[in-house]
Amino acid sequence: MGVYERQQREKKILEAAIQLFGEGGVHATTVSDVARKARISKGLVYFYYKSKEDLYLALTKKGIDELKDLFNKSFGKTKEKTGLEVMSTLVEGYLSFVQEKPVFHEALLDFFSLLPLYQQEKDRVSPLILESPYFTKLIQSHHDLAKLGIKAISMGIKDGSIRPDLHAESTFYTLWSMMIGYSKVTGSISLEPTDIKINAESWKNGFLKLFFEILKGSHTPFKSQPIQGKLF
Missing domain, CATH: 1.10.10.60 (Homeodomain-like)
Structure with a gap:
């Protein structure tokens, strides 16, 4: 063949x-x-x-590769974009990825959830997972996503679009956790509870406001179009 x-x-x-x-x-x-x-x-x-686990990990690897490609494209022609602009494109791209390719995103989160167990109690991880060549590839490559985010923040600190007192690595991992958390809570917000004044639009607006205030500082807040039910 x-x-x-x-x-x-x-x-x-x-x-x-x-x-x-x-x-x-x-x-x-x-x-x-x-x-x-x-x-x-x-x-x-x-x-x-070799197994359903192997197949699911192959799917996970494809998902991470697609998200990595999306992060890479956020840089565009870097001479024409600031680090803050790259981060803006990156976070919007991630949120679109979550909506458009949920099976890949869920696989990504499943893999991240598995990592603490793999590090601390490897013998409790299924041999079918450990034996998968895709699991090995994921272990070796999953940090590529963070490296691209750290690169964007470092670029912004250097060009002045992101506040200089930030530590690029810890800042990206903080924002990364916010992005993941936002994606997980969005479904609940979309139910629009009657006793909580929030909806999907105001939640996204509030999330992006805080996200960019971390990068720029509260003296230059993120500005968005006024919407009904605005959280901030």
């Missing part, structure tokens, strides 16, 4: 898994389901992906 044919079959299986995991969830989806969706035998799925 040629390399191209192998790559195409792997792609076909992964595309089927992405659709099924997104529709029914990982736990409810079986390898047999993926095989039927891809219109190939179950045995052939196992030839390319």
Whole structure:
């Protein structure tokens, strides 16, 4: 079998898994389901992906690679953009990624949630995960996302668009945790509780206001268009 044919079959299986995991969830989806969706035998799925865990980690790696590409594109032509502008593009790109590709984002969060256990009690991590070549690749490459964010903040500190008293590494990880937290809470906010004066628009406005005040300082606050139910 040629390399191209192998790559195409792997792609076909992964595309089927992405659709099924997104529709029914990982736990409810079986390898047999993926095989039927891809219109190939179950045995052939196992030839390319050794387990459902291996397949899910392949999906996770694809998701992180796509998000990394999005972060890279945030820089554009760096001579024409400040570090703050890069961070603005980066955070908007991330929020769009969360909305448009939820199965990738959930896989990313699942991987991040697994890391403390992997570091502290590796023997409790499933061997099917540890044996996956995609898990090894993820361990080696997941910091690439943070490196790009740190690069943007460092650039902004240097060009004066971001306050100079910030530590680039700790600042990005703080903002990264805010971005992830925002994405997880948005669903709850969207329910628009009657006894809490907030909605999805005002929540996003308030989040971005605080996000950019961290980078620029409160003396130059982030400005957004007035909207009904504005939080700040």
